[in-house]
Amino acid sequence: MLKITNINTYYGQVHALKNISLHLIAGEIVTLIGANGAGKTTILNSISAVTPVKGGEIHFSGNPIQGLAPDRIVSLGISQVPEGRQVFKPLSVEDNLELGAYLRFRAREGRGAIRHDLEEIYTLFPRLKERRRQMAGTLSGGEQQMLAIGRALMARPKLLLLDEPSMGLAPLVVQEIFGVIDNLRREKGTTVLLVEQNAKAALKMADRGYVLETGKVILEGSASELLENKEVQRAYLGRD
Numbered sequence: 001m002l003k004i005t006n007i008n009t010y011y012g013q014v015h016a017l018k019n020i021s022l023h024l025i026a027g028e029i030v031t032l033i034g035a036n037g038a039g040k041t042t043i044l045n046s047i048s049a050v051t052p053v054k055g056g057e058i059h060f061s062g063n064p065i066q067g068l069a070p071d072r073i074v075s076l077g078i079s080q081v082p083e084g085r086q087v088f089k090p091l092s093v094e095d096n097l098e099l100g101a102y103l104r105f106r107a108r109e110g111r112g113a114i115r116h117d118l119e120e121i122y123t124l125f126p127r128l129k130e131r132r133r134q135m136a137g138t139l140s141g142g143e144q145q146m147l148a149i150g151r152a153l154m155a156r157p158k159l160l161l162l163d164e165p166s167m168g169l170a171p172l173v174v175q176e177i178f179g180v181i182d183n184l185r186r187e188k189g190t191t192v193l194l195v196e197q198n199a200k201a202a203l204k205m206a207d208r209g210y211v212l213e214t215g216k217v218i219l220e221g222s223a224s225e226l227l228e229n230k231e232v233q234r235a236y237l238g239r240d
Ligand code: ATP
Pocket: 011, 012, 014, 016, 034, 035, 036, 037, 038, 039, 040, 041, 042, 043
């Protein structure tokens, strides 16, 4: 469904991604693992066109998407949940969710379908329903993460790009959020590219993973292979 071939991304003089190639098959959960600054967020931003890519190719569902505007990428079915959630704090929970469907409103899609999806998000995250009129800035960190995911889902993505969903959250909340991601894949077939500091939790849920170091893929494999790999254990998994 997604195929990245030899992309390079720069921030001024900083060569952040060096000939990165990776792919996702429809329905997979794939995780990117690596130390701070390895280039994980830059890969997501390169796919979503937040950051321009130099050279190489990005294909989505067989079509080249490189050079398209970010809103076009969303319309094609790729939504990103950014690092740090970035919800619209002065707006209500429901307004945030509706903004996720902005391009659908713009395309004059019927209100009924959007309303239906809103109810689905509330079923996935009942806490958001209870707080639908509450200002997003007053939600807890976990609730804001749920809102950020819900907002991305309102665009009806085929591919969800998730940047560090567990950051700063208590273990039980992380479990809850990972449970929802797993359900989405099972029930809707949503494909997920997941960036996580919590490599162990990510690999336990993922099908496959890529390990990044200073802008390069240094290792790739099935999640179980990576979980058992001694180098990965030493560098990224810590002790139990
Ligand atoms: P983290 O886990 O800390 O978020 P990461 O693996 O997601 O790290 P990136 O954020 O993709 O890493 O950063 C890759 C490299 O690009 C780093 O060296 C970083 O300093 C650099 N970089 C990222 N964003 C910018 C920017 N806007 N301007 C300049 N350099 C940047």
